[in-house]
Amino acid sequence: MNFEFFIARRIIASKDYKSSISAPIIKIAITAIALGIIMMLISIATGIGLQKKIREKVSAFNGDIIITNFDTNASDDSQIPISKNQDFYPEFKNVEGIKHVQITASKGGVIRTETDFEGVVVKGVGTDYDWTYFNDFLVEGTLPDYTEDLNSNILISSFLANRLQLALGDKIITFFLNDDSTKAPRSRGFTISGIYNSGFQQFDEQFLIADIRHIQRLNNWEEDQIGAFELFVSDFDELVPIGNAVYNETFSTLDTLTIRDKYGSIFEWLDLFDFNIALIIGIMILVAGINMITALLVLILERTQMIGILKALGSSDWSVRKVFIYNAMYLIGVGLFWGNLIGIGLLVAQQQFKLFPLDPDTYYVTEAPVYLNIGYILALNLGTFLLCLLMLLIPSYIIAKISPVKAIRFD
Incomplete structure (x- = not known):
């Protein structure tokens, strides 16, 4: 088994880890990731769902392209x-x-x-x-x-x-x-x-x-x-x-008109959803990443003596960094699991039971439409996982600055 992965597993499984000072901070970080993925899933599913539903309704009465006489x-x-x-x-x-x-x-x-x-x-x-x-x-x-x-x-x-x-x-x-x-x-x-x-x-x-x-x-x-x-x-x-x-x-002698041209104001309003979705995703990933950075720094501080011992035994800085990155990957995975479970559950419930109505005078639909697709769900999870992981590489560099002698004496 990979040495760094083995150490990371032992840290995660230890009872001290679950009752340590960092435990509440870790829970907050996991919660932040879970809430972030829930918000992102809901914003994408309802945003794309609303776009598709309104487009379908406009198309139902007009077609996508209309050919008439000038x-x-x-x-x-x-x-x-x-x-x-x-x-x-x-x-x-x-x-x-x-x-x-x-x-x-x-x-x-x-x-x-x-x-x-x-x-x-x-x-x-x-x-x-x-x-x-x-x-x-x-x-x-x-x-x-x-x-x-x-x-x-x-x-x-x-x-x-x-x-x-x-x-x-x-x-x-x-x-x-x-x-x-x-x-x-x-x-x-x-x-x-x-x-x-x-x-x-x-x-x-x-x-x-x-x-x-x-x-x-x-x-x-x-x-x-x-x-x-x-x-x-x-x-x-x-x-x-x-x-x-x-x-x-x-x-x-014939004129061609798309429904985007005929109902320009409606589609301009729909296009704003793309910007809103991107903004929400960016903010949620940033918040989740900052919380994970905080959790990682606390973990490093809490395990300073362990870092010193591993370095004294000959482990490289990168090897020790990998221990904490594996640990962080586990925490991100837990947050993504619960976020997907709750987020997809809420979306399926809305899809089946129409829990959240909308004003048709404003949104052109009577309830919040939901579009679920495995493609964007996987892309969203993979993107969130990788971006949070990349954000953790910088704070993990602090490990390289820790002196084994001072770390072993750290209390």
Whole structure:
């Protein structure tokens, strides 16, 4: 067995070690590391979780990249149609990283009930629509099926349903303005087949999901005319270069917009999370490292006589330093173990039981989302372990300054 490791094990296992003057300081150092790793795990898991959840919700209503006709109209109301007969539809083969393309069209309208009315945006979708996100949002009923003949089934948010006192199966009348202002508004009757709740009130308070053929008929469009193409990317981190590539591959009459551009303020706010997470990690590692340095210095002071004896017996300065570094590695390992156990336990509990709610008006979600990944957990633990260890190399150099004669006489 390695000599230095053997000595370190004997020090850790000794009863005097556990009842020594340094014991409370060692416990504080272990606690600091445990609390640090808990804070870092929570900040990363909830920070990345919130970023991913908000991105998914924005993508659910818009796609990652939107292709429309060049139009000065900034609303969600599709004004100038484009033909769906494009080289990039139904598959965008000229650009890598695009996993799905779907057609949509939107039109503003007003829902009128016996007691209330509410302005909405009716988003028309086709047979190629990806219902993955709305399947997660669904709270009542079923998702509408638009693969067969035209039907009146729609998906409405729980926010609008509660506001207008509507329930599953209710029939509603929605009025739409004509392009010709001299003509009376046109109306459509819809049946609520499903109720969703995305938790993103900015979208929930306005969007209905209906068959795109309703929008085509209301706008007097041909069967191949649509409002926009929505593209989804495989890796959101590559959204900007993929968006630029899509722009270069489409005709000059078409405009390409990523959701980062369309909702710039939301994504700028999300980007701040990266800085906050890095700041928290830096502070926690610094605090843990300082506590470990204090503990190591106390251990060295407490074991001064032992250091002198080992040096007198022929041990080198580096050999003695390794004894205390091994000791410190054990303490760091204990702190990381308890920190991971408690931190991951709290995150799993939040993931399963939604213990900590959030204000959707501020955070766009109803509870703190959690993203757990073995990759960042291992990287965080390894980084913390190595950085704390590197910080301990400098104070351990004090051992080289200790004289064996003075150390043996030290009391």
